[in-house]
Structures are given as C-alpha cells and as structure tokens.
Amino acid sequence: xxxxxxxxxxxxxxxxxxxxxxxxxxxxxxxxxxxxxxxxxxxxxxxxxxxxxxxxxxxxxxxxxxxxxxxxxxxxxxxxxxxxxxxxxxxxxxxxxxxxxxxxxxxxxxxxxxxxxxxxxxxxxxxxxxxxxxxxxxxxxxxxxxxxxxxxxxxxxxxxxxxxxxxxxxxxxxxxxxxxxxxxxxxxxxxxxxxxxxxxxxxxxxxxxxxxxxxxxxxxxxxxxxxxxxxxxxxxxxxxxxxxxxxxxxxxxxxxxxxxxxxxxxxxxxxxxxxxxxxxxxxxxxxxxxxxxxxxxxxxxxxxxxxxxxxxxxxxxxxxxxxxxxxxxxxxxxxxxxxxxxxxxxxxxxxxxxxxxxxxxxxxxxxxxxxxxxxxxxxxxxxxxxxxxxxxxxxxxxxxxxxxxxxxxxxxxxxxxxxxxxxxxxxxxxxxxxxxxxxxxxxxxxxxxxxxxxxxxxxxxxxxxxxxxxxxxxxxxxxxxxxxxxxxxxxxxxxxxxxxxxxxxxxxxxxxxxxxxxxxxxxxxx
Numbered sequence: 001x002x003x004x005x006x007x008x009x010x011x012x013x014x015x016x017x018x019x020x021x022x023x024x025x026x027x028x029x030x031x032x033x034x035x036x037x038x039x040x041x042x043x044x045x046x047x048x049x050x051x052x053x054x055x056x057x058x059x060x061x062x063x064x065x066x067x068x069x070x071x072x073x074x075x076x077x078x079x080x081x082x083x084x085x086x087x088x089x090x091x092x093x094x095x096x097x098x099x100x101x102x103x104x105x106x107x108x109x110x111x112x113x114x115x116x117x118x119x120x121x122x123x124x125x126x127x128x129x130x131x132x133x134x135x136x137x138x139x140x141x142x143x144x145x146x147x148x149x150x151x152x153x154x155x156x157x158x159x160x161x162x163x164x165x166x167x168x169x170x171x172x173x174x175x176x177x178x179x180x181x182x183x184x185x186x187x188x189x190x191x192x193x194x195x196x197x198x199x200x201x202x203x204x205x206x207x208x209x210x211x212x213x214x215x216x217x218x219x220x221x222x223x224x225x226x227x228x229x230x231x232x233x234x235x236x237x238x239x240x241x242x243x244x245x246x247x248x249x250x251x252x253x254x255x256x257x258x259x260x261x262x263x264x265x266x267x268x269x270x271x272x273x274x275x276x277x278x279x280x281x282x283x284x285x286x287x288x289x290x291x292x293x294x295x296x297x298x299x300x301x302x303x304x305x306x307x308x309x310x311x312x313x314x315x316x317x318x319x320x321x322x323x324x325x326x327x328x329x330x331x332x333x334x335x336x337x338x339x340x341x342x343x344x345x346x347x348x349x350x351x352x353x354x355x356x357x358x359x360x361x362x363x364x365x366x367x368x369x370x371x372x373x374x375x376x377x378x379x380x381x382x383x384x385x386x387x388x389x390x391x392x393x394x395x396x397x398x399x400x401x402x403x404x405x406x407x408x409x410x411x412x413x414x415x416x417x418x419x420x421x422x423x424x425x426x427x428x429x430x431x432x433x434x435x436x437x438x439x440x441x442x443x444x445x446x447x448x449x450x451x452x453x454x455x456x457x458x459x460x461x462x463x464x465x466x467x468x469x470x471x472x473x474x475x476x477x478x479x480x481x482x483x484x485x486x487x488x489x490x491x492x493x494x495x496x497x498x499x500x501x502x503x504x505x506x507x508x509x510x511x512x513x514x515x516x517x518x519x520x521x522x523x524x525x526x
Contacts, residue, residue, distance in 0.1 A: 020369065024422045027367040042217070042224070055364040055381075058357055058449060061389035080108055114174030115145075139505035144185060146504035148175065150497065152185050157482040158496050160459075160466050187478050193503065196514060197481040200488055201230065201237040202255045203516035205333035207523035208232050210446040212340045213347050214453035215244050216461055219469025220476050227480070228252055229457045234522040235515075236456045236487035238480040240470075246346040247317070250324035253334065253349070259327050260297040262289040266326030273318045276311065283319065290330075297323060325349065338439060338446050340453075353439035356391070357449040359430055360384050366423060376418035380427070383413045388448065395444045403441040410438060459483055485515065492518050 010018065088102065121134040139146040152170065155161045161169070167182050204211065211232050218227040218240045226244040230237045230252065241248050262283060270280050282304055291297040301307065301316055309315045328334060334350055341347035342358040363381055368374045387409060394402055414431035417424055430437070440446055460483055470476040489496045494512060501509030 021421065023369045027369075027422065030367075055357075055361055057360050057385055057388055058451065061385055061392060078106060078108075080106070112173050117145075139507065141189065141504075144177070144181070146501070146506045149185055150500040150504055150506060152182065153482060153500055154497055156186055157463075157479070158486050160462050162466055183475075187472070187475050190478050190481070193485065194477055194481040196516070197237065197484040197488075198256045199514065199516040200235050200484065200519055202333070203519040204230070204232065204235040204237070204523065205253065205255060205328075205337070207520050208234075208337050209523075210338040210340055210353075210443070211334070212447065212450050212453040213249075214342065214450055214457050215344070216457050216464075218460070218464060221471060222469075227457070227460050229453050229460070231453065231456055231487070233452070234488075234491050235519045236491065237484045238457075238460055240476050240480055244344075244346055246321055246349070247324065249346045250321055250328065250349065253328045254324065254331065255333060257327060257331055258293045259330075260291040260294070260320070260323035261326035261330040262323055263326045263330060265329040266322040269322040269325045270318055273321070274313060275315060275318045275322075279306075279309070279311070279315050279319075291323070338443055340446060340450055342450050343433070343436075351439070351443075352436050353443075353446055354433055354436040355448070355450040356388055356437065357451065359433070359437060360388070362426055362430070363423070366426065368420075373420045373423070376420040376423055380413070380416075380418065380423065387413060391440060391448055395440065395448075398441075398444040406441060407434075407438060410434060456487055459487065488515055488519070492522070494518075 007015070084106070119136060119140075121136070123134070124132040126132060148170075152166065155166055155169070156163075163179070163182065167177070167179055170177055170182065211230055213228065213230050215226050215228045218225045220240055220242070223242065225240055225242045227238055227240045228244065228249065239252050241252075267280055267284065270283075271277075286300070286304070288300065291300060297320070301319065306316050306319060336351070338351045338353050339347060339349055340353045340355065342355045360381070363377065363384065366377055368377055387406075390406065390409075394406060411431070411434075414427045414434075416427065418427075440448060463479065463483065470479055485499070486496045489499050492515065494515075498510045499512050499515075502512035
C-alpha cells in the first residue's frame with residue numbers, strides 16, 4: 001500500500017487499519033522468507049523446518065463409533081498359515097497310571113539357514129556332434145536360488161533395510177556373497193516385474209473412477225528430483241523423474257506409451273489453455289495427427305514454425321501438453337475418471353477435484369494478530385468443519401436437492417466478509433476453486449481428501465531417509481517398481497512374500513496371477 005503523507009493526520013481507525021494491513025504484509029513476507037530458507041536448506045542438504053501438525057478436520061468430523069455393550073471377545077484360536085507337524089512328547093510315569101490322551105501345545109517358529117546345492121548336470125554328445133546338457137530345476141536363475149532372491153527383496157524393499165545391514169544379515173546365516181552380487185540381486189533381471197508394475201498403472205487408469213496423486217522429493221544420481229504417486233484404494237504406482245512439471249505428469253499418465261496424438265481432447269486442452277485459434281487451426285490443417293515419439297513430434301512443430309512464435313502462453317509447451325493429453329485419452333486412460341490432488345498446478349488435468357484437508361489447512365495455518373482475527377479464524381474453521389461433515393453425510397446418501405443446498409451454503413461460507421483482510425482474500429481464493437472442491441456433489445464416490453496418497457508415499461519417504469537416493473537408472477526403476485508392487489499387493493490382500501515366491505517359481509509357493517488382473521477385477525463396474 002502507498003505510504004501516507006503524514007501519520008499524524010490519520011485518525012485512530014485509519015491508523016488501526018494501516019497497522020493491520022502492515023501486519024498482513026509482514027506475515028506474507030515472513031512466509032516467503034521461510035519458504036526460501038527451506039529451499040536453501042534443501043539444496044544444501046540441511047534439515048528443513050518442522051511440519052505443522054494437522055488440523056484434525058477429518059477425524060473431528062467422523063462420528064464416534066457406538067460403544068460396545070458386551071465384553072470384547074478374545075483373539076480366538078490361532079490358525080498357522082503353514083502345515084502343522086505333530087510330535088509326541090513322552091514322559092516317565094509311575095506304574096498303574098491311566099493314559100488320558102494328549103494335551104496340544106502349539107509352537108510357531110522360524111527356520112533361517114543357508115543351503116548350498118551343487119547340481120551335477122549330465123552332458124551328452126549326440127552322433128551329430130550336438131551337446132545336450134541337463135536343464136536346471138525350475139526357478140534356478142543364476143548362482144543364487146529363488147528363496148534367497150525373495151528374502152533379499154522383501155528385506156530391502158518391504159523391511160526398508162539398508163544395504164550394509166542386509167549384507168551382514170545374509171552373511172551371518174552362512175551365505176557367501178559379495179556386496180556387488182547383492183546389488184545385482186536387487187537390480188538385475190527384473191524387467192518382468194518392472195513391466196508388471198507398468199501394467200498395474202494401465203489397469204488402474206483404464207478402470208478407476210478416480211485416482212489420487214501426490215509427489216515428494218527424491219534423490220537420483222546426486223541430483224534432486226521428484227517421485228510422483230498415482231493410485232487409489234486398489235493400486236499404487238511410483239515414478240521418479242528430475243521434474244514435476246505438467247509435461248512430466250502427462251507423460252507419466254501415458255503409462256509407458258511414447259506417442260503424441262492430436263484429437264478432440266488435445267484441441268479442447270489447447271482452447272482451455274488460451275492458445276490462439278489461428279495456432280490451433282494451423283495444427284488442424286495438417287493431415288498427420290499421430291506421432292510415434294518426441295523426435296517426430298518436435299520435427300512436426302519445427303515444420304510448422306512453432307519454435308519461432310513469440311506468444312503467451314508458449315505455443316510449443318501448450319501444444320506438447322495437449323498432444324500428451326490426446327495420447328492419454330487415445331489409449332482410454334482417465335476417460336471418465338477424476339484426478340484428486342492437493343492443488344498443485346501440474347495435477348490440474350481433465351476432471352479435477354481438490355483435497356478439503358489441504359484447503360482447510362490454509363485457514364488453520366493463517367497468522368492472526370489480535371483477538372478479532374483469532375475469533376474470525378475460529379468461526380470460519382467451525383463453519384468449514386460443519387460443512388465438511390455434511391459433505392461426508394452426502395456421500396452416504398446423495399441427492400440433487402441436497403447438492404443444490406450444499407452449493408448455496410458453500411457460497412455463504414466463502415463469500416463472507418470477516419473484517420480480517422488476509423482471511424477474506426483466502427476465502428475468495430478458495431471460492432474460486434468451487435468446482436474442484438464440490439466435485440463430490442457430481443461424483444459422490446470420490447474421497448474428500450488425499451490422505452490415501454500421503455499414506456502411500458510415506459514408504460518412499462522412508463526409503464529416502466534410509467538410503468538417501470539411487471545412483472543408476474536401473475536401481476531407480478527397480479526401487480519404484482518394487483515399492484509400487486508391495487503397496488498394490490498390500491491393498492489387494494496379497495502377501496508380498498507369496499507374490500515374489502510365485503514370480504521366482506519357489507517350490508510350493510502359491511500361484512499369484514498378474515496383479516493387473518486383480519486390479520481390473522476390483523475396479524471393473526458391476
């Protein structure tokens with residue numbers, strides 16, 4: 001605000017208004033300085049600022065469970081997951097005793113031991129000078145057996161063990177193995193599992209009514225990057241890249257496809273992004289609409305002279321994003337699905353919904369300077385909590401009349417004037433996101449928050465804290481794939497131990513079908 005000519009000429013109300021405005025500007029500047037300091041600390045590898053505790057809106061609006069009138073039952077009979085072996089224990093008895101049967105006492109134990117087998121493979125020379133060698137047993141791939149490979153992967157990815165600790169554990173039970181060989185067990189010959197993780201993403205994008213997305217920092221090859229999470233109740237998928245731009249997110253949504261497509265979805269995206277009609281018409285006039293990879297797409301833009309255009313927004317960026325979105329739609333990904341995010345700009349794609357917990361957190365974190373501000377903040381938070389509770393009730397019993405009422409009530413909450421200027425600006429900003437925040441009125445099946453994504457991505461954060469980052473591209477891809485598969489197995493009720501046993505053909509292991517089959521079965525509409 002412009003400084004007044006003389007402060008002495010201002011009245012007391014004007015001075016108070018000026019002071020409140022200055023307080024607001026100081027708070028904004030403090031927040032900017034804190035964000036810059038956090039970024040500097042992150043770039044230097046220092047410890048960042050502490051996280052603010054959550055507001056508790058989700059738990060606070062959940063109705064309490066009814067009290068149990070009767071006593072809680074015990075844990076019940078223990079049923080081992082393996083075959084029970086019986087062993088009769090005998091005791092010295094005096095003469096004349098009467099046998100009264102056996103008293104069972106179940107003991108579960110774990111046997112971890114190393115085993116080395118030297119297979120003597122018969123070798124024959126046929127009359128026509130061909131060599132015939134006896135094949136190895138099923139599941140043997142290299143000089144380390146499937147049980148060891150399964151144990152190493154489970155301990156490293158699900159158990160979040162470090163490489164030195166895992167190496168020491170494996171050696172302590174009697175396995176002769178070097179660090180390099182252990183790294184190869186973790187990173188080599190896993191193309192099939194990486195491809196299966198990609199198939200899980202495709203199945204989820206094809207059949208899911210909604211997906212929740214989030215990202216977090218990740219280190220790779222000594223550089224800061226970002227890991228993006230995509231998932232819902234039945235699957236999870238991770239991918240680490242050097243950027244978290246919208247171009248990167250759209251590329252991830254192609255789920256491994258490399259083509260660029262110009263179709264109705266692509267042209268609609270260009271119009272929504274404000275690309276001039278003449279530029280769009282230039283693309284439409286060309287007969288070619290599908291390009292195999294980035295090289296072919298960039299050559300097409302060069303022929304049309306897009307790189308020489310000086311327009312806002314950047315025509316090359318918008319056209320590339322549109323062609324990626326066209327590819328996503330051409331492969332029938334997210335055709336009618338809602339993308340739920342925390343209001344990060346790169347995720348605002350297609351049918352987009354926002355997280356209410358993140359929206360309310362902005363009000364919760366707002367700096368207040370006097371009792372009037374604190375009272376206004378408390379009153380608005382109470383209104384938002386009540387509205388959030390009614391949205392949860394609407395999900396259980398949706399109706400058109402209730403939806404209209406909730407929409408009008410949203411306007412009354414977020415268009416109010418509290419006298420706290422910073423809060424009023426925040427409410428106006430949230431009201432501008434009305435369509436995304438009230439997407440649940442059209443699609444009651446979608447969640448109101450992104451807590452699922454934050455829970456999913458926690459395993460990646462833990463891995464980052466344990467091992468800092470990855471060095472090779474194959475190590476990065478294997479880490480992302482195994483974390484994705486482990487999370488998906490957990491959501492589908494499949495033990496990752498059984499899953500890897502099936503993939504490595506361990507003798508006696510359960511047969512697990514490809515995970516994308518289970519995802520499609522769970523998400524396919526009835």
